[in-house]
Amino acid sequence: MPGLSSKTRRIKFWWHLTLAYIKRYQLRIASFILFVLAISYLSFKLAPNVLKNNLVSIGYVGTYTLETVPADSLSLATQPLISKDKSGRSISALASHWTIAEDGKTYIVFLKDNLKWHDGTTVEAKDISLAISNVDITALNNKTIQFKLPNPISSFPQALDTPVFKSKSFYGTGDFRIVNIVKVDSVIKKIVLHPKNEGLARVEIKFYPTEDLAIQALKIGEIKVLSAANVKALENWPNLNVKKELSTDEVVTIFYNNRDETLANKDLRQALSFAINRESFDGQLALGPLPPTSWAYNPSIKKYDYNIGKAKELFAKSETKNKKITLSYTQDLESVAKEIKDGWQNLGLEVELKEEKGVPKTFQALLAINKIPPDPDQYALWHSTQKDTNITKYANVKIDKLLEDARVAQKEDERKKLYDDFQRFLVEDAPATFLYTPYKYKVNYKNIEKHLANLPQS
Numbered sequence: 001m002p003g004l005s006s007k008t009r010r011i012k013f014w015w016h017l018t019l020a021y022i023k024r025y026q027l028r029i030a031s032f033i034l035f036v037l038a039i040s041y042l043s044f045k046l047a048p049n050v051l052k053n054n055l056v057s058i059g060y061v062g063t064y065t066l067e068t069v070p071a072d073s074l075s076l077a078t079q080p081l082i083s084k085d086k087s088g089r090s091i092s093a094l095a096s097h098w099t100i101a102e103d104g105k106t107y108i109v110f111l112k113d114n115l116k117w118h119d120g121t122t123v124e125a126k127d128i129s130l131a132i133s134n135v136d137i138t139a140l141n142n143k144t145i146q147f148k149l150p151n152p153i154s155s156f157p158q159a160l161d162t163p164v165f166k167s168k169s170f171y172g173t174g175d176f177r178i179v180n181i182v183k184v185d186s187v188i189k190k191i192v193l194h195p196k197n198e199g200l201a202r203v204e205i206k207f208y209p210t211e212d213l214a215i216q217a218l219k220i221g222e223i224k225v226l227s228a229a230n231v232k233a234l235e236n237w238p239n240l241n242v243k244k245e246l247s248t249d250e251v252v253t254i255f256y257n258n259r260d261e262t263l264a265n266k267d268l269r270q271a272l273s274f275a276i277n278r279e280s281f282d283g284q285l286a287l288g289p290l291p292p293t294s295w296a297y298n299p300s301i302k303k304y305d306y307n308i309g310k311a312k313e314l315f316a317k318s319e320t321k322n323k324k325i326t327l328s329y330t331q332d333l334e335s336v337a338k339e340i341k342d343g344w345q346n347l348g349l350e351v352e353l354k355e356e357k358g359v360p361k362t363f364q365a366l367l368a369i370n371k372i373p374p375d376p377d378q379y380a381l382w383h384s385t386q387k388d389t390n391i392t393k394y395a396n397v398k399i400d401k402l403l404e405d406a407r408v409a410q411k412e413d414e415r416k417k418l419y420d421d422f423q424r425f426l427v428e429d430a431p432a433t434f435l436y437t438p439y440k441y442k443v444n445y446k447n448i449e450k451h452l453a454n455l456p457q458s
Contacts, residue, residue, distance in 0.1 A: 056451050057204045059214045059223035064207060065186045067131075073205050074163040076193055076456065078172025081109055081128075081145075082160040086248075087295040088374040090157035094123070094164055094173065104152025104408055109160065111143045118171040118196075129167040132159055152408045154415060155375035175456045176203060201451035211332060224445045225452070230332055231441045232282070240443055246284055247440040248291040252336065253370040254327075254433040259393045260364050262322045269430040271314035272365075273304035275343040276433065281336060283436035288423045289370075289378055291437060295412070296376035296419040301427045308346055315347045324350040328360060329367040336435070337367050359391060366391070369438065376419045379403045382426065394431040 060073055071080060083093040098109040115123035125139035136148040149156060165171060170178040176193040183189060193203040208214035211228050218226045218234075227245075235242045254272075256263045263269060278285055290297050325344065329337040334355065341351040359368060370381075380386050383403050384395035399422060406418035427434070444452060 054451070055202050055204065056225065056448055056455070057206060057223040059217055059226040060205060060207050061209075061211045061214050061228060062207060063209050064188050066181075066188065069163075069188055069191075071161060071163050073191070074172075074178075075174070076176040076203060077170075077174045077178050078163050078165055079174060080161045080164055081111075081130075082157045084158065084161055084374045086293055088293070088376065089295055090161075093161075095160075098157065100410065104154065104410060105149045107147040107149070107156060108140070109145045109147065111145075115173055117166045117169075117173065118177040119166070119169075121166075123166075123173060127166045128164055130160070130162070130164070135159075153377075154407055154409055155373075155377040158373065158375045161374075175200070200454055201448075203455070218443060221445070224448050225443070227440050227442045229282075229438055229440055231443050234441075234443055239446055241446055241449070243442045244439050245442055247438050248293045249372050249374070250438055251286045251289065251291065251370045251372060252281070252283065252333070252435045252438055253286075253289075253368060254340070254435065255363075255366045255368065255370075255392045256431060256433075257362075257364050257366075257393060258395070258431050262320060262325065263364060265318045265320065266430060267314045267318035268320050269433075270304070271311045271318060271347060272344060273430055273433040274307045274311035274314065275347055276304075276340055276435070277306040277343055278436055279306070280339060281436045281438075283438040286434040286436050288427045288434050289372070289381075289432075290376055290419070290423060291372060294374075294376055296416055298420040298423040300420075301424050304430075304433065306343075308343075311343075311347060323348060324352070326352045326354055326364045327367060328354045328356045328363045328365065330356055330358065330369065333367050333369070340367065376415070377403070377407060378422075379407060382431075392431045396425070396429060396431075398425055399429075 058073075060070065062070070064070065079093045081093060081095045082090050082098065085091050092112075094111060094115060095109045096112045098107055100107055111123060111125060117123055117127070121127075122142075124142045125145045126142070128139075128145065130137060132147070134150050138146045138148075140146050147156070147160075163172070170181070172178070175197065176195050178191060179194050180192040181188060181190070182192075188207055190207070191205040193205070195202065206217070206223055208217060211230060214223070214226055215228060215231055215234075217223045218231070229247075231242065232244075234240055256269055256272075258264055284292075287299065287303060288301050292299070327337055327340060327344075334353075337353050341353060344351045356363075356366070359366065380389040382390060382392075382394055382399055384390065384397075384400055402418050402422040402425070406415050406422065409415045409418060
């Protein structure tokens with residue numbers, strides 16, 4: 001079989017030639033193979049780091065569900081219908097403008113032109129799904145939404161400052177789109193965002209139940225950005241930038257149980273306020289329940305500067321018999337509680353400190369961070385009818401009337417006069433001591449500053 005013999009000879013020829021080539025150039029071939037293996041190994045090892053360098057991980061403190069997730073954490077993914085400026089005034093976002101009926105019960109919101117969802121479809125009124133308790137919501141046409149309220153509330157536009165997504169989806173209107181939401185039961189642990197522009201970094205939003213856990217995650221590099229109250233100690237870390245900012249939507253406050261046999265006495269509450277030396281507190285002195293940035297802020301209200309002589313005078317006037325007070329405090333405020341204790345003990349009081357994980361159902365005095373809504377309407381916190389949210393059990397007919405009138409007033413100057421009086425009378429009555437607006441520290445790793453600078457500013 002000559003054909004088979006010829007084929008066999010060709011195979012043997014190429015086989016011997018290949019062996020001879022390998023033998024002659026074996027060093028070069030071995031070096032090439034090692035080079036390829038080394039490159040492959042390094043690529044495998046470095047790939048995660050390359051991806052991480054194109055990732056911004058932002059930490060938030062708190063336990064949230066889809067319904068309660070903070071609006072600012074989703075600002076890259078979408079916008080609300082109506083937003084707010086730094087003074088707390090309502091401003092347009094997805095809405096071009098809105099109108100209010102004379103009775104204050106009907107709001108009509110008009111959408112801007114040329115809005116698009118992430119799937120490329122046009123934003124229409126019927127696509128927007130909002131759930132607001134006791135409010136009838138109707139899409140009148142493609143660009144108009146009607147909101148009918150049971151009672152007039154001048155602060156209602158603030159209720160529309162909530163993230164808007166296309167119905168039954170997470171398609172938003174921002175520069176980033178949500179690609180994944182990681183939950184444990186109903187609690188959100190992580191939100192993954194991808195940019196529409198390939199030049200931007202990916203973003204992950206991670207949530208931690210306590211500030212301590214979030215700070216630990218920052219230290220080990222699990223997150224690269226965090227805003228928190230107790231990270232001042234990280235200022236000297238060489239790979240971190242720490243920026244101090246005033247947290248104008250918070251006031252550290254002592255809430256008094258106004259139905260407590262001891263603390264029902266106004267003179268005693270004022271004495272307690274004057275007895276606190278606030279110089280060491282990490283923040284800016286607060287005068288009342290509204291921040292200085294609010295359009296309704298009243299700077300001409302009673303000031304409780306440290307005055308131990310005045311405090312002792314009022315304490316004697318109060319004729320307080322029970323000289324024991326329990327000061328409860330929420331997490332991260334222990335050092336502040338100790339300062340307050342020292343001041344109150346100078347009055348001759350016996351002060352017991354008690355740490356709480358949250359706002360307790362019952363307390364005598366409670367030191368906590370009061371989250372201030374952007375609108376000056378504080379009906380929920382101070383009106384006597386609000387059994388669940390009026391934690392001080394405060395009842396004052398004058399305050400009730402001011403809050404009621406300010407809720408229905410449509411003109412800003414009219415509301416301003418009412419809230420000026422509200423702040424003046426409330427602070428004089430001292431159902432709480434407003435201590436200070438705290439500083440927060442925004443921390444980020446230096447190696448992601450370029451990516452942070454490129455993120456859209458909300």
